[in-house]
Amino acid sequence: MRPELPKIPQATTKRLPLYYRFLQSFHNAGHKRVSSQELSEAMKIDSATIRRDFSHFGALGKKGYGYDVPTLLEFFRKTLDQDEAAHVALIGVGSLGTAFLKYNFQKNHNTKIVVAFDTKAPVEGMMKSEIPVFHPSVMETKLAEYGIELVICTVPSRSAQEVADRLAKTKIKGILNFTPVRLTVPDTIRVHTIDLSVEVQTLIYLIRNEHIED
């Protein structure tokens, strides 16, 4: 069962998968406990932030002992719902999409692109990096067939909203949008947009204004 979480800041939420990944490596290296300082050095996040983040989840650590690795790992696994595999679809298998297909979350066994769509693919499908790629004309049927919850969108900007409109009529819950288009979707779908230019501009702004905290 997924633990009931108090409302936690979005910045903390974003770090959860990272904590999970680093705790896994501590666990794999045989560590039974870890201090916020050790986590800080490994993750390059300051220890005060780590302690503050962890405090949102209740008293997980003990003074002078640090954090119990198996307990923390179990907590994050449940919180991140890692028991249940997430089946992901990729829409748009061009330059960026092909790179994602090849990468396919190698370090995360519970997240995987299981199906992809591209206008250049035949309706009956073709294999690319061991993943079936279909023509978008069969998208709705295939998304249901593969039990897709989440879609990665790497289509050209001009096609992005049209794809989102079709997705709005399916059961998918999230879109990871790599197009620079601000998508309009119903409340039932969550969109995370990763706009490379915005990220670069933000970083440029931050390095030129070092006094601003992130």
Ligand SMILES: NC(=O)c1ccc[n+]([C@@H]2O[C@H](COP(=O)([O-])OP(=O)(O)OC[C@H]3O[C@@H](n4cnc5c(N)ncnc54)[C@H](O)[C@@H]3O)[C@@H](O)[C@H]2O)c1
């Ligand atoms: N390439 C990059 O480094 C990069 C970086 C950041 C963001 N992006 C963004 O990602 C998106 C994809 O970029 P790219 O360079 O991979 O483009 P691309 O032209 O190489 O690939 C787009 C693919 O989408 C397919 N496509 C077009 N309409 C479609 C539809 N309706 N359904 C399914 N597939 C469809 C095309 O056949 C093509 O294979 C763009 O919106 C771009 O702005 C690209």
